[in-house]
Amino acid sequence: MIIIPGSSSQELAYRVANKLSVDMARVEFKRFPDNEIYVRVLNEINDDLAVIISTQRDQNNSIIESILLADAIRENVKEIYLVAPYLAYARQDKRFNPGEPISIKALAEIYSNIFDKVITINPHEEHIREFFKIPFVVGDAVPKLAEYVKDKLDNPIVLGPDQGALRFAKVAAEVLETEYDYLEKTRISPTEIKIAPKTLDVNGRDVLIVDDIISTGGTVATAAKMLKEQGAKDIIAACVHPVLIGDALNKLYYSGVKEVVGTNTFVSEVSKVDISDVIIDLLR
Amino acid sequence: MIIIPGSSSQELAYRVANKLSVDMARVEFKRFPDNEIYVRVLNEINDDLAVIISTQRDQNNSIIESILLADAIRENVKEIYLVAPYLAYARQDKRFNPGEPISIKALAEIYSNIFDKVITINPHEEHIREFFKIPFVVGDAVPKLAEYVKDKLDNPIVLGPDQGALRFAKVAAEVLETEYDYLEKTRISPTEIKIAPKTLDVNGRDVLIVDDIISTGGTVATAAKMLKEQGAKDIIAACVHPVLIGDALNKLYYSGVKEVVGTNTFVSEVSKVDISDVIIDLLR
Numbered sequence: 422m423i424i425i426p427g428s429s430s431q432e433l434a435y436r437v438a439n440k441l442s443v444d445m446a447r448v449e450f451k452r453f454p455d456n457e458i459y460v461r462v463l464n465e466i467n468d469d470l471a472v473i474i475s476t477q478r479d480q481n482n483s484i485i486e487s488i489l490l491a492d493a494i495r496e497n498v499k500e501i502y503l504v505a506p507y508l509a510y511a512r513q514d515k516r517f518n519p520g521e522p523i524s525i526k527a528l529a530e531i532y533s534n535i536f537d538k539v540i541t542i543n544p545h546e547e548h549i550r551e552f553f554k555i556p557f558v559v560g561d562a563v564p565k566l567a568e569y570v571k572d573k574l575d576n577p578i579v580l581g582p583d584q585g586a587l588r589f590a591k592v593a594a595e596v597l598e599t600e601y602d603y604l605e606k607t608r609i610s611p612t613e614i615k616i617a618p619k620t621l622d623v624n625g626r627d628v629l630i631v632d633d634i635i636s637t638g639g640t641v642a643t644a645a646k647m648l649k650e651q652g653a654k655d656i657i658a659a660c661v662h663p664v665l666i667g668d669a670l671n672k673l674y675y676s677g678v679k680e681v682v683g684t685n686t687f688v689s690e691v692s693k694v695d696i697s698d699v700i701i702d703l704l705r
Numbered sequence: 706m707i708i709i710p711g712s713s714s715q716e717l718a719y720r721v722a723n724k725l726s727v728d729m730a731r732v733e734f735k736r737f738p739d740n741e742i743y744v745r746v747l748n749e750i751n752d753d754l755a756v757i758i759s760t761q762r763d764q765n766n767s768i769i770e771s772i773l774l775a776d777a778i779r780e781n782v783k784e785i786y787l788v789a790p791y792l793a794y795a796r797q798d799k800r801f802n803p804g805e806p807i808s809i810k811a812l813a814e815i816y817s818n819i820f821d822k823v824i825t826i827n828p829h830e831e832h833i834r835e836f837f838k839i840p841f842v843v844g845d846a847v848p849k850l851a852e853y854v855k856d857k858l859d860n861p862i863v864l865g866p867d868q869g870a871l872r873f874a875k876v877a878a879e880v881l882e883t884e885y886d887y888l889e890k891t892r893i894s895p896t897e898i899k900i901a902p903k904t905l906d907v908n909g910r911d912v913l914i915v916d917d918i919i920s921t922g923g924t925v926a927t928a929a930k931m932l933k934e935q936g937a938k939d940i941i942a943a944c945v946h947p948v949l950i951g952d953a954l955n956k957l958y959y960s961g962v963k964e965v966v967g968t969n970t971f972v973s974e975v976s977k978v979d980i981s982d983v984i985i986d987l988l989r
Contacts, residue, residue, distance in 0.1 A: 455950055459797075460806060464804075485764075513743075667738070
């Protein structure tokens with residue numbers, strides 16, 4: 422096995438290769454003057470399996486880069502895996518309106534022709550597996566997030582920002598050996614909503630809010646503010662993929678969140694949790 | 706037939722649809738907050754053939770956009786053509802060094818699975834056809850360039866910047882009914898080179914320099930300066946794809962070129978020549 426880093430995953434690729442005690446390729450990344458991507462694998466490859474690790478933060482560029490990397494090594498390996506810890510377009514998993522593409526389906530078809538396996542971490546919807554004609558393997562980084570916050574909170578309540586995120590709250594609560602719930606939105610007047618845990622009471626309790634992705638941070642910020650009003654003590658907002666668009670992080674801290682935590686599936690200021698062990702478990 | 710515009714070819718798509726008297730789709734182009742591309746075809750499609758027109762100036766984004774557009778309409782059409790007047794990565798047509806991808810081959814494989822035909826204008830090397838498993842149709846915009854400059858130059862000499870560009874000079878010279886040649890570089894001392902037409906004399910003559918792409922403009926600018934020293938009168942530099950990276954255009958004008966002319970395969974300040982007729986001829 423040889424690990425091939427994508428340009429956005431050079432540290433992550435090193436960690437994975439190092440922990441697995443396998444080779445890591447030396448890859449040159451450049452841009453042509455017209456901005457086309459140039460990649461070159463500088464060392465000779467003589468392995469059965471090459472694993473391209475490329476977190477697709479800079480989505481379209483990362484996708485094209487992975488395609489080019491695969492072409493560069495294809496003749497010298499038997500199998501190529503793509504490890505995309507953050508899988509771009511995973512949220513475009515259905516036709517929400519007529520005339521839209523199912524973007525992740527279109528990409529899954531391309532990946533299925535180029536790679537022999539795709540490995541990712543907490544994709545938004547696991548049903549996207551059906552679009553792949555190759556094995557599609559999913560890792561869960563939520564236990565890592567829970568371990569990271571374990572000593573920072575005192576007997577916390579773990580909350581999913583909505584019902585869909587209850588499964589993440591459950592996984593984190595198991596690690597923290599505590600209760601979990603999800604946040605319910607209730608309209609109390611035409612202009613006012615109330616956000617509170619479905620069944621539990623946060624008064625006097627620390628809180629961990631956990632989700633797969635925080636994008637705009639709007640829901641979590643509003644929730645944090647209301648939980649504070651309901652008597653919550655310290656609130657940590659944790660997510661696997663800290664996409665954190667624009668002013669999301671500022672919004673979260675301003676709303677009373679004590680700490681925002683994400684993983685390095687998506688490099689950001691708060692990528693404090695390393696997921697290389699999750700990838701390693703799936704490659705062993 | 707229905708014409709589907711890419712975001713970078715909305716004017717071109719309209720011209721083609723209008724001149725062919727066929728329908729043009731109404732397509733919404735947006736970005737999600739995390740910068741993923743969103744496209745939506747707003748009108749119903751009920752045609753046998755859909756033609757996506759997308760000049761791949763913003764290369765990686767245009768490629769992904771075309772893939773998404775194809776997915777959005779695939780179920781409602783029998784055939785999809787991709788018209789990419791400027792075909793990204795066409796210059797990465799061989800492994801110049803070990804460990805490099807053949808980028809256009811990797812993309813040709815993807816296009817061959819998605820589209821039923823690819824149409825482009827003056828790709829740098831026509832041998833890239835071999836990478837496509839579908840019909841790959843090439844248009845020539847050089848006659849259009851020649852027609853545009855016809856009344857601007859008096860009995861000019863037509864020159865290719867190098868021997869590879871002699872074929873473009875020949876096509877332009879036929880339209881202008883005049884002689885053609887290519888520029889030869891001779892080293893006259895360790896620090897000095899001379900650039901002059903292989904056989905013809907530019908003294909007292911107008912000159913048209915013509916190539917498929919002008920990227921950095923370095924060669925053409927140096928040549929223009931030397932041709933001026935050799936007595937050339939007005940010099941026009943024409944190219945199909947005015948990629949014109951960075952200060953290329955400034956460099957060309959500063960070197961004594963009277964006018965730089967390109968086509969709208971690649972939108973730039975000098976995209977003065979419309980190639981919609983070239984596309985129409987290939988679609989009829």
